[in-house]
Amino acid sequence: MTLKPLQDRVLIKRLESEQKTAGGIIIPDSAQEKPMKGVVAAAGPGKDKAPMSVKEGDVVLFAKYAGNELSIDGEDFIIMREEEILAVVE
Structure with a gap:
């Protein structure tokens, strides 16, 4: 399925969180927070x-509870307004 956001909405694929700390401690799945960083999969006009x-293709930062989560063909995405994006990572 193809999804094209309308107006100023952006479809974001959340990046995976770190599995280990800098000191080498493995973080269990139950203790991991959802990352607030993702890649723009599609953008409206x-x-x-x-x-x-x-x-x-832009890597962006967004607020923890921004947008609406949805699943497309078994992959999880977030759709949000452009104004909910905090920064573009370069």
Whole structure:
């Protein structure tokens, strides 16, 4: 299935969290928090003739509870408005 976000919405694939600390301690799945970093999988055209500031492939940071989670073909994504994105990682 193909999903194309409308207006200023962005589809984000969450990046995997670290399995180990810097000191080598393995973090169990139950203690891991959801990462607040992801890759833009698709972006809408923008709103009110204003172009989007993110594009497909950008790595972005977002708030912990931003957007709505959904599953497409067994993969988990988040769809959110562009304004909920905090930063682009370069």
